[in-house]
Amino acid sequence: MEVLRTVAELRTWSRAQRNPARNDGGNTIGLVPTMGALHGGHTALIRAAAASCGRVAVSIFVNPTQFGPNEDYARYPRSFEADCALAEAEGTDVVFSPSVEELYPAGPNFPIATFVEVEGLSNRLDGASRPSHFRGVATVVAKLLIAAEADRSFFGQKDAAQVAVVRRMAVDLCLPTEIVVCPIVREPDGLALSSRNRYLNPAERIQALVLSRAVRHVEALAIAGERRTAVLIEAARQTFAAEAEVRVDYIAAVDWTTLEPVEIAALGTLFAVAAWVGQTRLIDNAILG
Numbered sequence: 342m343e344v345l346r347t348v349a350e351l352r353t354w355s356r357a358q359r360n361p362a363r364n365d366g367g368n369t370i371g372l373v374p375t376m377g378a379l380h381g382g383h384t385a386l387i388r389a390a391a392a393s394c395g396r397v398a399v400s401i402f403v404n405p406t407q408f409g410p411n412e413d414y415a416r417y418p419r420s421f422e423a424d425c426a427l428a429e430a431e432g433t434d435v436v437f438s439p440s441v442e443e444l445y446p447a448g449p450n451f452p453i454a455t456f457v458e459v460e461g462l463s464n465r466l467d468g469a470s471r472p473s474h475f476r477g478v479a480t481v482v483a484k485l486l487i488a489a490e491a492d493r494s495f496f497g498q499k500d501a502a503q504v505a506v507v508r509r510m511a512v513d514l515c516l517p518t519e520i521v522v523c524p525i526v527r528e529p530d531g532l533a534l535s536s537r538n539r540y541l542n543p544a545e546r547i548q549a550l551v552l553s554r555a556v557r558h559v560e561a562l563a564i565a566g567e568r569r570t571a572v573l574i575e576a577a578r579q580t581f582a583a584e585a586e587v588r589v590d591y592i593a594a595v596d597w598t599t600l601e602p603v604e605i606a607a608l609g610t611l612f613a614v615a616a617w618v619g620q621t622r623l624i625d626n627a628i629l630g
């Protein structure tokens with residue numbers, strides 16, 4: 342497995358895989374964008390990419406433009422050597438790990454002037470709580486897709502609002518990359534895997550299970566036939582009420598394409614929650630039906 346540090350190196354590698362003289366099936370490029378601190382959810386994405394693509398690139402880049410001024414950019418977990426070992430074990434061909442200056446060459450004294458912003462979607466769900474977050478996400482994902490010239494790019498359903506933003510961006514910019522979404526991977530007790538789970542102390546780790554309990558409660562009601570989203574949201578709110586230390590950010594039932602609220606849940610409605618457990622903000626969701 343190679344570690345590449347520049348956009349030029351990644352693009353050269355990607356184009357070399359498309360050499361028509363090759364006959365080893367390596368012409369299809371799969372990209373797994375990550376911020377590192379890899380866990381089982383990332384492993385599932387890498388495996389999905391390896392299963393459907395001839396070559397797999399994993400990016401490891403903690404993107405500063407998607408963090409707000411009071412968020413956890415400086416302390417976001419970084420474990421590069423362990424991440425590389427995991428990526429290689431799962432069949433990754435290259436890890437792309439650029440510096441901030443490589444992806445944002447203007448540097449801190451000449452701020453970037455060009456951003457990608459998906460209007461409307463970027464202000465919903467997590468975007469409402471984290472202004473400019475999705476602008477940073479869309480910008481860096483666009484950069485990565487262009488640099489890797491990937492045929493497919495793999496994202497986790499846990500970040501469902503991010504998926505909606507990236508899908509719309511790829512369509513609007515005519516990017517020739519298929520956005521592949523893989524299911525949420527959970528701990529045995531139901532907690533959705535997240536790099537930020539590392540922040541939780543033992544008591545908070547137990548409290549955090551309320552997110553998956555709320556989602557599963559709503560799923561059960563939907564399976565039983567409840568379609569009124571006001572009822573589903575209230576049921577989730579009552580579940581959260583059992584954990585007084587957990588602060589709810591949002592509980593929402595939305596169309597997964599537009600992230601607009603819906604009154605009646607239909608096949609594919611996104612039911613999403615976000616909450617603060619101590620100082621850690623966590624998210625979870627389910628696709629109803």
